[in-house]
Amino acid sequence: MLSHGASDSADLAISDSGTAALISVASAVDLRIPTTMQALVKARPEAGAELREVPVPSPGPGEILIRLEAVSLCGTDLHIYRWDDWAQSRMGTYLPRIFGHEMAGRVVAHGPGTGAVPLGTRVAAETHLVDWTCYQCRTGREHVCANLRILGVDADGAFAEYMTLPERNAWPSEGLAPEIAALQEPMGNAVFATFVEEITTASVAILGCGPIGLMAVAICKFAGAGRVFATDIMPHRREMAAALGADCVIDGAGDVVAEIRRETGGTGVDVVLEMSGAEAAIHQAFQMTTNGGRISLLGLPSRPVTLDLNNDIIFRGVRVYGITGRELWRTWYKTAALLREGLNVAPIITHRLPLSRYADAFDLLSQGVAGKVVLLPSEV
Ligand SMILES: [Zn+2]
Numbered sequence: 001m002l003s004h005g006a007s008d009s010a011d012l013a014i015s016d017s018g019t020a021a022l023i024s025v026a027s028a029v030d031l032r033i034p035t036t037m038q039a040l041v042k043a044r045p046e047a048g049a050e051l052r053e054v055p056v057p058s059p060g061p062g063e064i065l066i067r068l069e070a071v072s073l074c075g076t077d078l079h080i081y082r083w084d085d086w087a088q089s090r091m092g093t094y095l096p097r098i099f100g101h102e103m104a105g106r107v108v109a110h111g112p113g114t115g116a117v118p119l120g121t122r123v124a125a126e127t128h129l130v131d132w133t134c135y136q137c138r139t140g141r142e143h144v145c146a147n148l149r150i151l152g153v154d155a156d157g158a159f160a161e162y163m164t165l166p167e168r169n170a171w172p173s174e175g176l177a178p179e180i181a182a183l184q185e186p187m188g189n190a191v192f193a194t195f196v197e198e199i200t201t202a203s204v205a206i207l208g209c210g211p212i213g214l215m216a217v218a219i220c221k222f223a224g225a226g227r228v229f230a231t232d233i234m235p236h237r238r239e240m241a242a243a244l245g246a247d248c249v250i251d252g253a254g255d256v257v258a259e260i261r262r263e264t265g266g267t268g269v270d271v272v273l274e275m276s277g278a279e280a281a282i283h284q285a286f287q288m289t290t291n292g293g294r295i296s297l298l299g300l301p302s303r304p305v306t307l308d309l310n311n312d313i314i315f316r317g318v319r320v321y322g323i324t325g326r327e328l329w330r331t332w333y334k335t336a337a338l339l340r341e342g343l344n345v346a347p348i349i350t351h352r353l354p355l356s357r358y359a360d361a362f363d364l365l366s367q368g369v370a371g372k373v374v375l376l377p378s379e380v
């Protein structure tokens with residue numbers, strides 16, 4: 001479509017059928033763009049979603065058009081798919097909405113005012129759509145922008161053959177396989193949580209071994225942490241944590257605090273990365289942290305949790321960090337460096353399915369039996 005290539009008149013020509021055809025681009029990437037595409041749409045305020053034929057979006061000012069290659073599923077997507085209380089209150093007025101956000105794909109068109117990321121480049125997305133102008137954005141804290149919007153929640157997302165993205169949110173990822181490039185976004189959560197303070201030689205407990213917890217296990221060992229403990233209530237997740245290098249895996253349903261106190265000679269751990277959001281685990285986090293230690297809280301409890309500030313934090317000199325999103329772009333550089341230097345997160349991906357099998361993908365996620373599930377939009 002003409003609008004796709006508005007700023008690319010040197011690169012794209014418009015055929016009679018209304019599709020843009022490549023004339024001159026250095027890479028061998030096919031940049032022909034159809035007028036319609038398959039997309040997984042949250043169409044109605046009820047559980048489920050629909051695969052629909054919809055128009056390919058046009059990149060507006062500051063936006064690029066991306067042909068998607070891999071999109072991994074996140075807990076947020078499952079909330080939206082199930083249409084639970086959170087999804088209803090967060091997205092009730094936004095339907096229909098294409099959801100999905102952990103993506104990788106290639107740039108196939110430039111909207112007006114873009115071009116810094118060349119056509120054909122494989123990119124991942126920073127999924128926090130920020131205004132770049134508020135107090136937080138102007139003081140290096142874009143990840144907590146006062147006017148934060150989330151890709152796939154507040155704007156159409158990535159469970160589709162094509163999507164638009166602000167060019168400033170694109171993270172070039174040449175050299176990474178699409179599914180690994182897509183994984184950089186959730187891996188960034190784990191990187192941010194892990195490196196918010198020094199980790200080398202520190203004893204670490206990672207509570208909750210879903211995909212982000214598992215990535216944290218691998219990151220901690222790769223970065224030279226001391227003893228790494230991992231807890232989960234599901235045996236297969238504990239097995240994955242052990243396979244990724246955890247020194248000691250503990251059943252989250254048991255007396256985790258006593259076991260970690262015993263394993264650390266009574267002192268507790270230097271660092272806790274709370275990845276589960278389970279209320280019991282959050283309390284365990286404070287009980288197992290050594291005096292003067294630190295806790296990164298990333299898991300989201302489903303209801304308010306009450307802490308004893310005196311005895312959990314103040315008198316014990318514990319530092320607590322709320323972890324949301326990733327730091328722009330410090331976390332991305334660290335994530336890319338870890339992958340470049342050989343950190344292997346591929347074992348966390350357990351399933352790869354074409355977009356049309358989205359229902360199976362969400363079933364796998366619901367059952368808690370999967371690691372990361374990746375949908376492949378190019379294999380509709
Ligand atoms: Zn996510």
Ligand SMILES: [Zn+2]
Pocket residue numbers: 130131132133134135136137138142144145146147148
């Ligand atoms: Zn802002």
